Amino acid sequence: MTNEKFKGIIPAFYACYDEAGVVSEERTKALSLYLLEKGVKGLYVGGSSGECIYQNLEERKATLKFVAESVGGKLALIAHVGAPSTRESVELAKYAAELGYDALSAIPPIYFKLPESSIYRYWTDIIEASELPFIIYNIPQTTGYNLSLNLFAKMIENKKVIGVKNSSMPVLDIERFKAAGGEDFIVFNGPDEQYVAGRLIGADSGIGGTYAAMPELYLKAEEYVATGNFAKARSIQKDINNLIIALCSLNGNMYSAIKEVLKLRGVNVGSVRAPLEPVTGADLDKVAAIKDQIDATIAKYLD
Ligand SMILES: CC(=O)N[C@H](C=O)[C@@H](O)[C@H](O)[C@H](O)CO
Numbered sequence: 522m523t524n525e526k527f528k529g530i531i532p533a534f535y536a537c538y539d540e541a542g543v544v545s546e547e548r549t550k551a552l553s554l555y556l557l558e559k560g561v562k563g564l565y566v567g568g569s570s571g572e573c574i575y576q577n578l579e580e581r582k583a584t585l586k587f588v589a590e591s592v593g594g595k596l597a598l599i600a601h602v603g604a605p606s607t608r609e610s611v612e613l614a615k616y617a618a619e620l621g622y623d624a625l626s627a628i629p630p631i632y633f634k635l636p637e638s639s640i641y642r643y644w645t646d647i648i649e650a651s652e653l654p655f656i657i658y659n660i661p662q663t664t665g666y667n668l669s670l671n672l673f674a675k676m677i678e679n680k681k682v683i684g685v686k687n688s689s690m691p692v693l694d695i696e697r698f699k700a701a702g703g704e705d706f707i708v709f710n711g712p713d714e715q716y717v718a719g720r721l722i723g724a725d726s727g728i729g730g731t732y733a734a735m736p737e738l739y740l741k742a743e744e745y746v747a748t749g750n751f752a753k754a755r756s757i758q759k760d761i762n763n764l765i766i767a768l769c770s771l772n773g774n775m776y777s778a779i780k781e782v783l784k785l786r787g788v789n790v791g792s793v794r795a796p797l798e799p800v801t802g803a804d805l806d807k808v809a810a811i812k813d814q815i816d817a818t819i820a821k822y823l824d
C-alpha cells in the first residue's frame with residue numbers, strides 16, 4: 522500500500538541554473554513549488570532531465586537538497602543516483618536517504634558495455650547503501666543496455682526493488698515487466714508520447730521528461746485513463762504528441778526548448794549545460810508559438 526504514493530504523474534525534474542550556469546537554489550526551489558502547486562504526485566530528481574551526467578557530485582547533492590527542503594513530505598521524491606562509478610552512486614544514495622527521499626533509482630552503468638553480472642552488482646550495491654526502496658531505470662536509447670527479463674527477474678528477488686521506470690519504446694515491454702513484477706510492483710511509463718498506451722497495457726504510473734513543461738495535460742490524460750474516458754485520452758495524447766514534436770523541432774535541444782517555454786510560463790530555470798546547446802537565433806522566436814499551443818491545448822481540455 523505504501524507504493525500508492527508513487528502512482529500518478531511524476532515529472533522528471535530539470536536542472537535549474539542561474540544565468541552563469543551554476544546550480545541555483547532559488548530556481549530549484551521555485552520549480553519544485555511550481556510543480557507542487559500544479560498537483561503532481563512526485564518528482565524524479567537528477568535523471569536525464571536533471572542533466573545528471575553533466576553535473577558533479579556536489580551539484581547533484583545540492584539539487585537533491587534544495588528539492589527536499591522545498592517539497593519533501595509533500596511529494597513522493599525519487600532520487601536518481603546513477604553515476605559513472607559505484608562509489609559515487611553509493612554516496613548519492615546515502616545522501617538521498619539522509620535527506621528523507623522516498624526512493625532511489627538508477628540507470629545501469631554507462632560507457633563500458635558491462636555484463637549483466639556487473640549491472641546486477643552495481644544496482645545491488647546502491648540498494649544496500651540505504652534502507653530506501655529502489656526503482657530500476659531502463660532507458661536503452663541513452664545507455665545502450667536494454668533490461669532483459671532475466672536480469673529483471675533476478676533484481677526483483679530483492680524486495681527493496683519496488684518498480685521499474687521503462688523508457689524503451691515497445692509498450693509490450695511495459696506489459697511484460699508488469700506481468701513478471703506482479704500486482705504490487707510499480708511499472709512507470711517512460712515514453713511521454715505513449716503515456717496513455719503505457720497505462721492501458723499495464724503501467725501504474727508515469728515519469729516523464731516533458732511533464733514539467735505541461736503538467737496540466739498529463740494530469741488530465743491520467744484522469745481520462747482512470748475514469749475510462751478513452752476517446753478523450755486518445756485525443757489529449759495526440760495533442761501532447763504534437764507539442765512534444767514541436768519542442769523537439771527547435772535548434773539546441775529538447776530540454777533547452779522546454780526551459781525557454783518554462784520562462785514564458787513564469788518559471789525561469791536558466792538554460793542547459795554544454796554539450797547540450799541552448800535555443801538560439803530565429804528559433805527563439807518560435808518558442809512563444811509553442812507556449813501558445815500549450816495554453817490552447819490546456820484550454821481545450823480544462824474548463
Ligand atoms: C529517451 C528519453 O529521454 N525518454 C524520456 C524518459 O523516459 C521521456 O520522458 C522523453 O523525454 C519524452 O518521451 C520525450 O521524448
Ligand SMILES: CC(=O)C(=O)O
Nearest residue numbers: 533568569570729730
Ligand atoms: C526523462 C526522464 O524521465 C528523466 O529525466 O530521467
